[in-house]
């Protein structure tokens with residue numbers, strides 16, 4: 018099922034859900050787990066109190082520090098005081114005002130990327146997974162840590178990304194082929210084992226350097242990620258986080274925010290490149306907002322915060338991309354801490370429970386394989402997008418608010434029962450998960466993705482490179498590598514729009 022060269026468990030799990038129903042058990046040598054792809058069961062699994070996270074989240078800790086520290090990502094229970102304190106304090110960094118204040122920086126990073134792409138000329142294929150990881154790295158370091166970052170210089174080496182992606186790929190290969198991991202342990206002087214430990218040491222020192230560079234007086238009203246992290250108190254000592262524990266949180270948040278946003282941008286560009294009609298519809302929306310380069314508007318204005326609620330087609334494009342290529346495709350891993358009844362079945366204590374986001378998105382939407390941004394139009398109407406820009410900006414980051422709305426019911430068993438009685442549909446669109454452990458960074462992510470894509474699509478048309486073998490080739494090469502990715506690269510050609518100066 019895993020596939021040695023190109024794991025595609027998300028596709029296999031989706032086929033099994035069609036064959037055996039949305040709740041089934043997988044038994045493999047050394048591993049048994051239950052897959053839950055029934056929307057009606059999500060509040061029980063992901064809601065409050067829900068099931069605790071499984072230990073899977075502890076596996077990636079070595080990327081952050083030498084010794085294991087429980088971080089916001091890995092803490093298992095929502096009643097853990099450390100998780101509560103960290104989540105509450107860090108949430109300030111993602112409130113609508115904080116997001117609005119960060120948008121000009123994201124606009125600058127996006128314009129910088131557009132200029133680099135233009136400088137390459139139209140003939141050069143760009144590997145967009147790398148390009149987007151670079152721009153999202155710049156975004157997180159500048160907005161979150163107030164550090165200069167120029168990863169977007171596509172031809173320059175980027176040690177953080179190179180080390181991180183090497184280590185992630187190698188670790189993932191170790192999951193699918195345990196002999197490979199064993200060989201590193203048994204032959205510590207092999208070229209592979211040496212490269213692994215040297216890159217790991219590099220990565221740890223990069224996190225340390227980020228903390229050293231970001232250090233300094235943090236103002237009381239500083240709502241950057243670093244400013245908020247500095248305010249988190251260890252509930253046992255009452256002191257600020259420090260040393261390896263702080264490093265683990267810093268690394269965890271950067272790792273959590275980087276490839277997720279980057280892959281969402283990359284897949285969205287690929288979808289637009291493969292669907293010219295939708296690309297034209299997006300261009301029309303950008304044109305109407307003065308954001309498209311044309312002979313009549315050779316220097317489109319930079320995007321601004323009030324544009325976000327108005328660009329409803331762009332919002333639909335991003336949601337379709339998150340639906341069809343949710344980066345956490347095989348999803349969310351939980352564990353029963355006591356015998357639990359799910360969908361009429363008794364699931365024994367200690368069973369791993371997987372919520373496959375891709376399967377939910379593919380098995381619950383009509384014509385799931387079609388890229389239809391307009392399927393979100395009703396939701397936009399219901400959200401009242403005829404608000405003035407200032408009203409919308411004053412209320413919320415609109416895209417974010419809608420993602421939450423689609424995630425009704427309220428993620429408690431009682432809430433779910435009430436909504437079921439009122440015949441409201443159970444949640445099916447959960448790219449950011451749902452309930453108390455949903456993605457803390459989703460507001461930043463949606464603003465960032467919309468800004469990067471709005472800026473690029475206002476200045477370029479995009480085409481899949483011939484080396485992708487068309488959209489079918491892309492679908493065949495999708496793979497799970499921690500996040501959903503495209504094996505052997507996702508290559509796109511950017512053509513500057515006529516008239517852009």
Ligand code: HEM
Pocket residue numbers: 089090104157270271273274275277278281344345348349350448449450453454455456457458459461462463466
């Ligand atoms: C499109 C981009 C993103 C997607 C699709 C995404 C998706 C997710 C998902 C599915 C989870 C739940 C994981 C689980 O329970 O297994 C999660 C958790 C989390 N995400 Fe994101 N994420 C994105 C961007 C970001 C960004 C930009 C940040 C911060 C810079 C971030 C920070 C976090 C944190 C801190 C958690 C853990 C929350 C907790 O356990 O309380 N994410 N994300």
